[in-house]
Each structure stands twice: as C-alpha cells, then as structure tokens.
Ligand SMILES: Cc1cc2nc3c(=O)[nH]c(=O)nc-3n(C[C@H](O)[C@H](O)[C@H](O)COP(=O)(O)O)c2cc1C
C-alpha cells in the first residue's frame with residue numbers, strides 16, 4: 001500500500017499542536033509505516049513539497065508571509081486540515097486583534113525588548129527595534145485559515161488532544177473524511 | 189415579577205389541565221402551563237439553551253431552543269411556547285439544528301471567546317454547545333471587538349469579552365437576590381451588562397457580594413478571582429433551593 | 444360639564460357662521476415642513492398686513508395643517524377660491540392681498556388641477572390644510588366628535604365593532620392586521636381594566652404621515668381612540684409619540700386639554716356612562732419602540748425591548764391588562780367609518796385592502812410630499828402622475844416601500860396595484876407608508892446597506908440573530924460596495940438573511956433582511972458587478988483601492 005504523503009506546517013502558532021502530535025506516543029511508530037512525512041518542523045526539509053496528500057496547518061494567518069504561504073500550501077495539498085484553535089479561530093495570536101498593529105509592535109519589540117541595541121545611545125525607539133525590519137509585516141488582524149483558503153477538516157483544541165489527532169489520522173488513513181464532532185472542542 | 193399568563197398557581201381549587209402531545213414522535217403528557225422545553229427535558233429530550241435557566245424568568249432571547257410545530261410555519265422558542273392537546277413538536281429537524289448552529293456561530297464571532305485561556309475552559313456552556321451541535325469552526329468572520337475587563341470587585345471579576353448577553357446575571361440579581369445591581373446598557377451589538385449606573389463593580393453600593401451572578405453565568409465572563417485557566421466551575425445547586433424556600437413558583441416570566 | 448348633540452351643533456354653527464362672515468380666508472400651512480422654511484413668519488406678516496389695511500373682518504388668516512406638497516413650501520391656500528400658492532415669501536404678502544378677489548398672483552401659483560391634487564382621495568387627511576389644528580371648534584365644524592356621539596348614544600359596542608369589521612379596515616402601522624378583528628379580541632378579553640394605545644412612534648426613515656396627521660388634525664385621532672375605548676371597554680388611552688415631534692406633541696396636548704374642557708373626554712361623556720381619558724407618553728426615538736411589546740415596555744418605564752408573542756397585547760398588554768394598540772392613521776380612519784358606515788369605506792380600495800393610504804413621497808421624485816390615495820392605485824400613477832416623475836430627466840430605477848422592513852420594487856412591477864397583498868407578493872410590505880423613489884444613479888447595494896445600517900444601530904440587542912446578524916450583513920455589504928468582497932460573500936449574505944428572517948425574536952429582525960433580499964432578487968447584476976468586476980453599475984460607489 002502506498003504511504004500517505006503528509007506535510008505539517010505552522011503559521012502564527014506556538015508549536016503546541018505539533019507537541020500534541022508527538023504525544024500520540026507509540027502510535028507514531030505504527031504511523032511511520034503508513035505515512036511519509038514530507039515536510040514540517042519535525043523533519044528537516046526546506047521546501048514545501050509539490051504535492052502532499054494531507055497537510056496539517058497549525059497557527060493563524062497573521063502576517064504577509066503567512067498569507068502568501070497558505071495559498072501555496074492549499075494549492076499543493078490534497079486534504080487541508082486546520083490543526084488546532086489558532087488555525088481555526090485565531091485564538092491566542094488573535095488576542096492582539098483588539099489593538100492597532102503599531103501598538104502591538106511597539107509593545108513587543110520596543111517596550112518589552114530585553115536589551116537596548118548597541119550604538120543607539122541607550123534609547124529605545126521604533127527605528128532601533130530590529131523586528132521592524134526583519135519580521136514580515138503584520139496584517140491588521142490575525143485571522144483563521146479558512147477565511148483565506150478552503151479547509152477540508154477542522155481539528156479544534158489548544159492543543160487538540162492526542163486522541164483526537166489519532167482519530168483524525170486513522171480516519172484519513174482509512175480514506176474517510178473524519179467527523180470530529182464530540183471528539184474535541186475549542187480550547188480543549 | 190410577572191407571571192406568564194399561561195402559568196398559574198396550581199391548587200386543588202385551581203387545578204391545571206393535563207394534556208398529551210407529541211415531541212419527536214414520542215407521546216408525552218404535560219400540564220398546560222409547562223413549557224415545551226420543560227416537558228422535553230422531563231422526558232430526556234435535550235434542547236439546547238443559553239438564556240434559559242431553571243429558576244429564573246424566561247426571556248426567549250437566545251433563540252437556540254427553537255423548535256418546529258407541525259402545521260406552524262414559524263419556528264417557536266420552546267422556553268415560552270406551551271403545549272396544546274395533540275400538538276406535534278419536532279425538536280431536532282435538520283432545519284432547526286442548522287439554525288441553532290448558525291446562531292451559535294454568530295455568538296462566537298460577536299466577542300472574543302478565546303477558550304484556551306479562559307477560566308471556564310472545560311466548564312463552559314457555550315463551549316459545550318459547540319461540541320453538542322458539532323460546531324468545529326465558525327464560518328462567519330470574527331468581529332474581534334475590544335471589550336473591557338472589570339476586576340474592581342474584591343472577589344469577582346467580569347470579562348466582557350466572554351459575555352453572551354444572556355442576562356442571567358441581571359435576572360438572578362433582581363429576581364433571587366433582590367439587589368438589581370446588574371442591568372444592561374446600550375442596544376444592538378453595543379449592548380453591555382453594567383453594574384449600578386455603569387460604574388466599576390467594586391464601587392457598587394447595591395452589590396451584596398453574594399456571587400449568584402457569577403454562578404449562573406454560562407461562560408467565563410463572570411468569575412471568582414484567583415481562578416486560573418479552566419479552574420472556574422460554577423455551582424448552581426442553590427437556585428432550586430432558594431426558589432423553594434422563598435415560595436416562588438418556578439415559572440415567573442420576564443416580559 | 445356634559446355635552447350633548449345640540450351643543451355640538453351649536454358650536455359647529457357658530458364656527459361656520461364665523462367663517463362665512465369672512466370674504467376671504469387665507470390658510471397658511473404651519474405643519475413642520477412649511478414651518479421649517481418660514482411659514483410662521485409669513486403668517487405673522489400676513490396678519491399684520493391685513494390688520495394694517497383694516498381688513499380684519501374681511502379676510503381671515505389661519506394656520507392649518509399639512510397641505511401636502513411639502514417640497515414647495517411654504518404653502519398657502521385661499522379657501523374661498525381654491526387657489527394654492529407655493530414658495531411664498533414675506534415680500535409676497537402685499538401682492539397676495541392685492542390680488543384677493545381678482546386675478547391670482549401668477550408667479551406664486553401652484554397648479555391645483557394637477558394629478559397631485561386631483562388623484563387624491565382624502566379620508567384621513569380630509570381636514571388637513573383646512574382646519575386650524577389648534578382649535579377644537581374648527582374640528583367640530585367639520586362634523587368632528589359627531590361619530591363619538593353617534594357611537595355612544597345610538598350604538599352598542601358590538602355594533603361599533605361591526606361597522607369597523609365591515610369596513611375592512613386594516614392596521615396602517617405596517618402589518619395590515621384586520622382592525623375589526625383586533626378590536627373584537629380586546630373586547631372579548633375579560634378584565635375590568637383595559638387600555639387603548641395609539642402608536643405614533645413612526646420610526647421609519649423618511650416617513651412622516653403620522654406626524655402630519657397629528658400636527659394637522661389631532662382631534663381625529665383622539666376621537667378614534669375614544670370610539671375604540673367605548674367599543675372595547677377601555678377607559679384609559681395613551682398616545683405614544685416620539686419626542687422628536689415637538690410640534691405634534693404640543694398640538695396633541697393642546698387638543699387633549701380642549702377636548703377635556705369641552706367634555707368630549709373625561710367622565711360621563713355625552714351624558715353616558717362612558718369615561719375616557721388620554722395621556723401622552725414620549726418615546727426617546729428608538730425604532731424598535733414602535734414594535735408593540737417594546738412600546739408597552741417603554742410606557743411602563745422599562746427598557747424598550749420586545750418580548751416573545753404570544754401572549755399578544757390584546758390579551759396581556761400594558762401593565763398586564765388587555766390592550767388595543769393601533770397606528771395613528773388606523774384611528775384616524777375610524778370617525779368617518781362610524782359617521783358614514785363601514786359599507787361606504789369598504790367601497791373604496793381593492794378587495795382585500797379597503798380605503799385609502801397616506802404615503803410620504805420622498806427621494807428622487809418631483810413632488811416630494813404627503814399624498815392620500817385609494818388602495819390599489821397603480822405604482823406607476825403614484826410615481827409619475829401624482830409624484831410628477833423623476834427630476835432631471837433621469838431614468839426610474841426602483842421604489843422602496845415599507846422603510847427598513849420593506850423592499851425595493853423594480854420597474855417591471857410599476858403597473859402593480861399598491862395594496863397589502865400585492866406588495867407582499869413582490870417581497871416588500873406596505874409598512875407605515877414611506878415611499879422612497881430611486882433613479883438610475885442609485886446603487887441598489889448601497890441602498891440595501893443604508894437600511895441594514897439603520898437596522899443594525901436600531902436593533903435592541905436582545906436576540907442573537909438580529910444583534911450579530913445585522914452587523915455581519917452590514918459588514919458584507921460594506922465589503923461589496925467597497926469592492927473588497929469575494930463570491931463567497933454573496934452566499935453568506937443570503938444565508939444570514941435567511942437566518943435572521945426565521946429566527947429573530949421580533950419584527951425588526953425578521954424583516955430587516957427584506958431590503959437586501961429584494962435587491963438581491965431584482966438587482967443581482969449590481970451585486971455581481973461589484974463582486975466580479977469591481978465596478979458600481981450605477982456609478983454611485985467610489986472604488987476603494989485595496990489596502991491590505
Ligand atoms: C420594528 C418595528 C417597528 C414598528 N414601528 C411602528 C411605528 O413606528 N408605528 C406603528 O404604528 N407601528 C409600528 N410597528 C407595528 C406595531 O408593532 C403594531 O403592529 C402596530 O402599531 C399595530 O397597529 P395597526 O394594527 O393599526 O397597524 C412596528 C413594528 C416593528 C416590528
């Protein structure tokens with residue numbers, strides 16, 4: 001039997017969902033025989049594959065890079081799974097949505113910066129905030145994945161419990177689109 | 189407190205009529221002044237609700253308890269609809285279930301219910317309804333409004349981001365505690381529950397600190413201080429007891 | 444003091460004689476529209492000039508209610524010759540007086556033989572523009588309070604209701620509920636206390652029929668309410684009028700005081716056992732307070748929020764007592780029905796919609812103003828014959844009836860008779876009588892957005908579908924007019940409209956989608972071109988450059 005080609009990826013998330021994925025423990029061993037992991041934080045490939053049968057997306061769409069990537073990921077994925085609350089509701093990344101982007105950036109990279117960059121006379125300023133140049137520009141709001149591209153399966157939870165992830169993968173392996181009703185919940 | 193005209197004090201001299209009707213094809217019997225919701229629950233048929241709470245007056249506002257009645261085109265809120273002999277009620281048709289889901293989704297978009305960081309995570313009626321109705325995601329755009337948190341009270345706090353405007357707090361405070369500290373301000377999407385004349389809860393002179401509002405709140409909007417994520421479990425046992433001790437009929441009704 | 448029919452006739456006779464004593468009578472419109480463009484000053488000037496010329500006994504100057512053609516104000520009419528003058532200024536006063544008895548002043552002449560005046564049938568507004576609304580005697584001179592006398596002394600309550608039922612009168616507040624049926628229900632309710640409420644909240648944007656009636660002929664409404672009180676067994680009435688109508692409030696209060704002084708309100712009216720008094724309650728201008736259960740809550744001093752019905756107010760209304768609630772215009776129709784009989788009324792209009800309807804014409808139309816026409820008048824006649832068509836040679840696009848709860852009717856239905864059922868068939872409603880005409884430069888998506896914004900800010904917020912639904916729909920319409928929408932938005936729009944229609948608690952939420960649904964039905968191409976081509980077919984919406 002041909003292996004299922006699986007990719008996992010994250011946008012604006014905390015990696016907790018991926019941790020939960022690892023928490024399916026010994027099932028991973030069985031899984032390895034049926035699944036080929038093409039891409040993701042758990043493996044070390046640099047490029048998103050041309051085609052993945054199933055892609056798990058963790059995290060909200062939060063900046064311009066996410067916006068571009070999610071379209072590409074959608075195009076190259078058979079079944080796209082919104083993996084966890086951040087992908088489904090914007091969850092924690094969405095908590096910044098109540099404040100203007102400028103304020104968020106200032107708070108994160110200027111006011112809360114640990115050290116003052118050298119050569120700036122000890123003054124914290126926007127110009128000095130490294131992130132203002134290196135981080136892709138934030139969107140006005142962090143938003144759920146399905147507001148940008150069609151999503152096939154939703155797996156809520158923060159993070160989704162290992163049992164729900166197992167169920168999802170088992171169903172997908174059996175060639176069914178899983179019905180997650182009652183197996184997990186927002187914030188689980 | 190008003191009595192719903194359909195309701196009455198049952199006594200020997202003023203007995204209530206009994207009747208039989210059908211809920212989801214099942215024959216059930218009821219007093220004429222028992223709402224369809226009550227009778228359904230007596231018979232183990234679950235109808236989702238949010239603003240309804242046994243022991244408080246009915247509002248008929250959350251619209252989650254809508255049902256179909258054969259021969260009636262309109263959907264009716266079961267909490268304020270009363271049975272008639274031989275009426276045929278359907279509580280779980282595809283039509284009503286779909287509408288319930290959509291209403292719930294709208295409620296999720298209205299404010300910032302970030303379940304993962306909520307004191308009531310795991311013990312929340314809104315969250316449970318999503319599971320019950322199979323809402324795994326929300327199709328409408330989230331509004332992400334900016335709402336305040338009032339933590340000025342010494343023992344409780346309110347997070348308006350998590351309020352669904354069921355007004356249980358308003359009703360329990362008025363009807364059971366008799367303080368009427370809570371009320372509602374504004375209209376439409378800008379509605380908000382307030383304490384006294386929209387002043388910080390901690391400065392309220394009417395609040396007795398009894399905490400009933402906190403216990404009846406279906407979500408994590410009202411909580412006890414010192415509770416961290418998922419630690420806030422509401423205790424409602426007091427309601428029927430107080431009801432009984434105060435000799436009130438459990439069928440008062442807010443117009 | 445109790446009054447009898449003799450007294451009534453006496454008052455009428457004195458008043459008539461007084462009027463006949465004048466060679467000329469000049470009526471100046473002092474309803475809100477004309478007042479706002481200076482008719483008050485004009486009336487003063489006329490009075491002073493007449494006095495200066497020593498013509499006080501020869502020419503009477505009288506302030507009257509709405510003359511109808513509000514857009515051309517200030518309006519005056521010469522009651523003796525039937526001449527109308529429009530756009531009259533203080534500087535015209537001498538010319539007008541000079542011309543009395545001779546040839547009218549040409550430049551001010553308002554053609555009175557046009558369809559605007561000729562096609563109208565005046566029942567509700569029969570006294571509008573003819574009597575001084577601030578004097579009860581003038582109302583009595585026009586057979587005022589005769590119907591009340593007739594009802595109280597020669598008819599039993601069931602007979603009164605019988606006439607109303609036979610007339611086929613339907614509620615003018617929006618839904619067109621049969622008035623006779625409502626009266627019967629309230630009369631059957633068993634209670635020693637019942638109430639009559641007159642709904643003068645008139646919250647629809649662009650509607651001002653009820654205001655005009657109250658400003659021009661308040662006694663007619665009072666009489667209608669008193670008759671309703673007699674018929675249903677109520678002895679207390681309330682007029683719930685919005686505080687933004689100060690002139691209407693003032694005139695109603697004055698009329699009530701006069702009626703009480705004369706004894707047509709109070710105890711033992713016309714020497715019978717019937718007592719009836721009326722109080723005025725002011726609304727704070729919330730649209731939802733026009734909804735009957737919210738209105739009742741507001742009168743009771745609670746927050747104006749609707750509650751689920753049943754129980755209906757007829758059974759369980761104000762302070763839990765059976766309550767009859769009718770619109771201003773509904774009550775205003777009652778005195779003539781009692782006076783002339785239900786059969787007479789039923790002879791006007793169509794099979795299922797009897798009598799006349801007052802409309803407020805507004806928007807892109809030549810004759811903006813108030814009209815009263817028989818039910819069943821074709822829409823085309825209203826817009827083009829009576830309304831004078833579209834100004835500036837522009838093409839007609841649609842008529843919006845029923846305000847935020849109504850719909851937009853496209854050109855293909857122009858020949859439709861205007862009555863309750865036909866309007867319902869095309870997805871709109873009669874509503875309270877606002878009629879807004881749109882020409883080819885109006886973007887229908889934008890129109891839908893306007894009404895949805897209104898409903899969003901007027902939603903009381905009690906039930907979730909309306910509270911959040913209006914906001915979500917409004918957001919979608921903003922995206923569409925701002926050319927930032929996706930094809931999926933259209934499906935979501937329809938989905939939300941359907942949800943609100945079927946699950947909202949009160950009429951506001953249930954009917955709020957109507958403007959969207961009708962424009963989607965009849966002007967879908969405008970939505971599609973916004974979504975797919977990013978252009979506004981009407982050229983009304985400015986293209987918003989997409990900012991991420
Ligand atoms: C949102 C809403 C607003 C309303 N506004 C008015 C109003 O301004 N004036 C009015 O007469 N009726 C209004 N109505 C209708 C009233 O609820 C009620 O049906 C009417 O006053 C009954 O009088 P009628 O039978 O004479 O029409 C409104 C209804 C709704 C749902």
Ligand code: SF4
Pocket residue numbers: 731748749901902903904905906907909910947948949950951952953
């Ligand atoms: S439909 Fe709208 S106005 Fe009516 S009760 Fe619901 S929220 Fe209030």
